[in-house]
Amino acid sequence: MTSLLGVAAIGYFGYRFARRAPRLRRSMPARVEHQHNAPPATRAMIRGEAGEAAVRAELRRVLAGLCGNDFYLHxxxxxxxxxxxxxxxxxxxxxxxxxxxxxxxxxxxxxSGQIAPAASADDVVRTGADGVAEVRRSPLAQNRTKVAFLNRKLPSVWPIEGLGVFASPDCRLHPGLPLPLIHINEIALWLRLRRSEFATTRKKPVNVRVAWDAIMLNASICGRGIEEHRKRLRAHAKDPANDAV
Incomplete structure (x- = not known):
């Protein structure tokens, strides 16, 4: 009798699982598809994100010392x-x-490597440990349209400046580079100088909350929008027609 009850119980739970199985199978492809749609992280992407995290942490540390809580860093x-x-x-x-x-x-x-001026002010020359030199777009040139856009959209009384920061500890900057190109170790001194220079102007301090709200009227921090932007850049980089550009 006991064995018959055991067989019946096994049959019942097997039937229940069989009814659930199609729903489980239907739900799996959506998750797998979502994972496959995410672009694989390359070494360059991982290195770039690590550099951004290091610079963000140093900016936050320095600004907390200079401004207390009166600053905003997204x-x-x-x-x-x-x-x-x-x-x-x-x-x-x-x-x-x-x-x-x-x-x-x-x-x-x-x-990494040495960063030196190039023939064009829009470029820099990066020389690696192997001695191979290559011309790359200057961070200041990459920032130019962004700074100009914010200058058009925000009140002129707010100073807006572009800055290029090199994060790698194995990076050496040529003394002939423009002053707004700095190493991560120079962030503290650079911001101290900017605060000191602003104090000599006797201008009214920027209202941090109002300024950030104004920036957000002309900008976005939406994750979907940022990912779409990056997809456009990846598609452009993969297009062979752009090799000569």
Whole structure:
């Protein structure tokens, strides 16, 4: 009798599981598809994200010492719609630091080797440990349209400046580079100097909350929008027709 009850119980639970199984199978492809749609992280992406995290942490540490709680640094990228109607209507800002003495648009690079001036002011020359030199776009040139956009949209009384920060400890900067190109170890001194210079102007300090709200009227921190922007850049980079550009 006991064995018959056991067989009946097994049959019942087997029947219940069989009825649930189709629902489980239907739910699995959506999760797998979502994972496959996410682009695989490359070494360059991982290195870039590590550099941005290091610069963000140093900015936060320095600004807390200079401003107490009176500053804002968004924990992530900020997207500006600087060229609507074009193939690339958006631009991504690595960091925006809003302080009482100015708004700073920061482009981060985690490059190793020596960084020196190039023939064009829009470029720099990066020479690696193997001695191979290559011309790369300057972080200041990458920041130029973003800074110009914010200058058009925000009150002129708020100082807005672009800054390029190199995060790698194996990076050496040539003394002939423009002053707004700095190493992560120079962030503290650079911001101290900017605060001191602003104090000599006797201008009214930037209202941090108002300034950030104004930035958000012209920018976005939406994750979906940022990912769409990055997809456009990846598609452009993969197009063979762009090799000569």
């Amino acid at each position: 924990d992530g990228a900020v997207l500006v719609q600087h060229a609507p109607g074009t193939a690339f209507p958006t631009a991504e800002i690595d960091h925006i630091a809003v302080t009482p003495f100015g708004i700073f648009v920061v482009e981060t690079k985690n490059w």
